[in-house]
Every structure is written in structure tokens, then in C-alpha cells.
Amino acid sequence: MANLHFHYGVMGAAKTANLLITAFSLNQTGKHVEIIKPQCDNRFSDNEIVSRIGLRMPALSLQNLDDYMPKPETQFILIDEIQFFSTQDIDKLVEIINYSKVIIMGYGLMTDSNEHLFHASQRLVEVGAKLHLIESNCQIDGCMNLATHNARFDKNGRIITNGPQIAVGSEQYISVCRMHFEKFKSGVILNQIEK
Ligand SMILES: [Zn+2]
Known part of the structure; x- marks a missing residue:
């Protein structure tokens, strides 16, 4: 089994719910699991991971991974919103798996709303993380595209395709297919989109 995984998907693809379900089933089979999230993600809670469908679990909230070391008994490290960590943090994870038997699973976004890779996500690809796409459908009414x-x-x-890198919170974000993205880029307004 690969020891570094990146489960990625667009906003609203149930990435956090996936993480929590994985943590739950690992706990149920007696595995020692640590859950980490970036400190900047405090939209629901400072020391918990909360999914939109209501699942929640305690998590270690960290600004960076400089001083982080897993507990000796830890077998799995699950990281939510991993795109908000830095390139150096991903290298720290690689260091950890190189010297232990821990399995690390990161969950997050691959690209931002400007169609650019997040630095951490890019680094995950570069260091050979096993990639798992969490699929979801375009959120435009009636569209079934990926x-x-x-x-x-x-x-x-x-x-907005040249704004600051994505912020936490989904009010002004919609996950769309490439076709609809191109339509919006060509000037179509959100509430005038043809179904
Ligand atoms: Zn679409």
C-alpha cells in the first residue's frame, strides 16, 4: 500500500466527510489515527473537523508542520484541507513516512479558482503521492458533467479568475464543469445561465 495519499476534489465533493468516515472505520478496527487540519480553517470549529453533512471529530489544529511529530503509536495521519499547508510542510510529511510506517492521507483541493495548483497540492504530486479523485457533479442545475x-x-x-487564492467558506463559490467554467469566463452571468 502506498504510504502517502492525496484525495482531491472540488469544493462540496464531500472530502471532509470522506476523511471522517475513513477515520471512523480505522478507529473501529483499533487503528491509531491522528487528524490534523490547518489553523486557518476555523469556519466551523477551532479544534474539530466538521463536514457539511454534520459529522465531526476532534482534530489537531496546526499553523505548520515544523514541530509536528506523530505519537509513537500512530498508524494513520489524516489531514483535512491539506492545500492550505506549505511546500515545506509536505516535505516534512515525506520525512515522516521515510522514517516510520505511518500512512498519511491528505484531503483537499487540487486547484484554486484561478485554475492554478495550490503549492501543497503541487508538491504532493511532485513527491509521488497516490492520487484519488473524489468525483462530484457540476452544481449548475441539470448539468451532470464532472x-x-x-x-x-x-x-x-x-x-473572478484572477482574485486572491481561494478563501475558506463556500458562499461565493460553485463547483462547475469545464464547459460551464468556460461559459462564465466568456461573460455569462451566474443567474442568467441556461439550464
Ligand atoms: Zn456543468
Whole structure:
């Protein structure tokens, strides 16, 4: 089994729920699991991971992984919103798996709303993390295409493709397929989209 995994998907693809279900079933079979999340992600709680469907579990909230070392008994490390960590943090994870039998599973976004890779996600690919796409459908009514883009909109429904890197919280974000992303980029307004 690979010892470094990256489960990625767009916003709303149930990545956090996936993490929590994995943690739950590992706990049930007596495995020692640590859950980590970046400190910047405090939209629901400072010391818990909470999924939109209501599942929650305690988590270690860390700004970076500089001083982090897993407990000696830890077998699995699950990391939520891993895209918000840094390139150096991913290298620290690689160091950990090189010198232990721990299995690390990161969950998060591959790209931001400007169609660019997050640094941590890029590093995960570069260091050979096993990639698992968590699929979800385009959130435009009636569209069944695979959601591939995190589209960000201003209050007038215009897409923003050169804004600051994605913020936490999904109010102004919609996960869409490539076709709809291109439509919005060509000037179509969100509430005028043809179904
Ligand atoms: Zn679509």
C-alpha cells in the first residue's frame, strides 16, 4: 500500500466527510489515527473537523508542520484541507513516512479558482503521492458533467479568475464543469445561465 495519499476534489465533493468516515472505520478496527487540519480553517470549529453533512471529530489544529511529530503509536495521519499547508510542510510529511510506517492521507483541493495548483497540492504530486479523485457533479442545475473547477463569483454573479487564492467558506463559490467554467469566463452571468 502506498504510504502517502492525496484525495482531491472540488469544493462540496464531500472530502471532509470522506476523511471522517475513513477515520471512523480505522478507529473501529483499533487503528491509531491522528487528524490534523490547518489553523486557518476555523469556519466551523477551532479544534474539530466538521463536514457539511454534520459529522465531526476532534482534530489537531496546526499553523505548520515544523514541530509536528506523530505519537509513537500512530498508524494513520489524516489531514483535512491539506492545500492550505506549505511546500515545506509536505516535505516534512515525506520525512515522516521515510522514517516510520505511518500512512498519511491528505484531503483537499487540487486547484484554486484561478485554475492554478495550490503549492501543497503541487508538491504532493511532485513527491509521488497516490492520487484519488473524489468525483462530484457540476452544481449548475441539470448539468451532470464532472465538476472540475471551483468557480468564484462576485456579488453580481460575474466569475473572478484572477482574485486572491481561494478563501475558506463556500458562499461565493460553485463547483462547475469545464464547459460551464468556460461559459462564465466568456461573460455569462451566474443567474442568467441556461439550464
Ligand atoms: Zn456543468
